[in-house]
Amino acid sequence: MNRRESRICAFELLFETDFQKEAVDWTQIYESAMRNRGLGNHVFVKTLYSTAIEHQEEIDRLIEASAENWRLSRMSVVTRAVLRMCVGELLYSDVPAKVAINEAVEVSKLYNDDKSTAFVNGILNQIAKDQGFFQTQDSNA
Numbered sequence: 001m002n003r004r005e006s007r008i009c010a011f012e013l014l015f016e017t018d019f020q021k022e023a024v025d026w027t028q029i030y031e032s033a034m035r036n037r038g039l040g041n042h043v044f045v046k047t048l049y050s051t052a053i054e055h056q057e058e059i060d061r062l063i064e065a066s067a068e069n070w071r072l073s074r075m076s077v078v079t080r081a082v083l084r085m086c087v088g089e090l091l092y093s094d095v096p097a098k099v100a101i102n103e104a105v106e107v108s109k110l111y112n113d114d115k116s117t118a119f120v121n122g123i124l125n126q127i128a129k130d131q132g133f134f135q136t137q138d139s140n141a
Contacts, residue, residue: 087127
């Protein structure tokens with residue numbers, strides 16, 4: 001499984017987790033996916049998924065702070081899952097921000113329309129900028 005496929009799997013797990021009405025431990029969802037979908041124990045998938053879940057409160061705060069006039073509850077489940085996955089990757093991995101964002105946008109294109117994908121791209125770029133992942137070109141600004 002390559003990294004994009006791993007991101008798609010992590011996205012799908014986050015999507016599924018968002019629909020769980022009862023408080024289910026993320027490991028139960030992951031283990032169920034391993035059994036029922038033949039996911040296998042892929043370290044990158046598990047890391048993306050667990051990071052987004054374990055740091056969801058912080059990740060959600062950053063998303064809402066960057067999504068002017070949008071609350072998470074108003075966003076689609078697809079959009080929330082893609083954003084959470086990528087913000088977790090931005091904050092807690094050594095993957096370059098531009099790569100993580102580009103990959104998240106590609107995942108979004110598979111499940112979202114163009115308008116939603118542009119929204120995802122804008123939010124992720126704002127978070128990356130706010131967190132200092134992108135250095136400004138103009139040092140006098």
